[in-house]
Amino acid sequence: xxxxxxxxxxxxxxxxxxxxxxxxxxxxxxxxxxxxxxxxxxxxxxxxxxxxxxxxxxxxxxxxxxxxxxxxxxxxxxxxxxxxxxxxxxxxxxxxxxxxxxxxxxxxxxxxxxxxxxxxxxxxxxxxxxxxxxxxxxxxxxxxxxxxxxxxxxxxxxxxxxxxxxxxxxxxxxxxxxxxxxxxxxxxxxxxxxxxxxxxxxxxxxxxxxxx
Numbered sequence: 001x002x003x004x005x006x007x008x009x010x011x012x013x014x015x016x017x018x019x020x021x022x023x024x025x026x027x028x029x030x031x032x033x034x035x036x037x038x039x040x041x042x043x044x045x046x047x048x049x050x051x052x053x054x055x056x057x058x059x060x061x062x063x064x065x066x067x068x069x070x071x072x073x074x075x076x077x078x079x080x081x082x083x084x085x086x087x088x089x090x091x092x093x094x095x096x097x098x099x100x101x102x103x104x105x106x107x108x109x110x111x112x113x114x115x116x117x118x119x120x121x122x123x124x125x126x127x128x129x130x131x132x133x134x135x136x137x138x139x140x141x142x143x144x145x146x147x148x149x150x151x152x153x154x155x156x157x158x159x160x161x162x163x164x165x166x167x168x169x170x171x172x173x174x175x176x177x178x179x180x181x182x183x184x185x186x187x188x189x190x191x192x193x194x195x196x197x198x199x200x201x202x203x204x205x206x207x208x209x210x211x212x
Contacts, residue, residue: 048202059198075107099138148176
């Protein structure tokens with residue numbers, strides 16, 4: 001039976017935060033079209049490298065690609081309110097699905113806010129307690145629909161640093177800015193590969209789910 005593939009990536013449209021297209025050559029004058037792309041390393045749907053928050057750590061090219069593809073669990077946390085913390089208690093009903101070597105996608109439906117003013121300011125985020133729990137469970141990858149796993153507010157800067165350092169320090173791959181998790185069943189195959197950008201702190205990804 002053919003597998004269904006669902007795109008989990010936000011559109012990298014010209015003018016989106018961290019994305020700009022500049023025409024380079026055009027078909028009328030040059031015989032073909034080309035474009036210069038300007039991409040922020042953490043624009044839209046992207047993956048963090050350890051270097052993002054750990055001094056002297058490895059760049060995005062060192063991410064083990066085998067961990068970027070494989071079975072994943074989609075955990076429904078749509079009950080979480082805006083600006084709330086996702087805690088261990090929220091995942092206890094599904095703790096049997098959070099396993100060593102596993103991949104966890106946290107569904108909040110926050111991607112529906114991608115074009116709204118509160119997308120970067122009021123999203124549900126991972127608590128430090130939950131970050132440590134993922135480490136203790138030996139998880140390989142955590143994906144979220146928000147632009148970050150932790151608050152981007154200036155007053156929460158310590159939280160932002162601590163949560164990222166906890167996950168990245170344990171070699172947990174972080175994928176942020178996912179979309180369309182509402183279209184997925186609980187068990188999928190997840191695929192999200194970073195660009196080969198030696199020494200870079202992150203990379204946009206094309207994230208997809210494959211459903212048999």
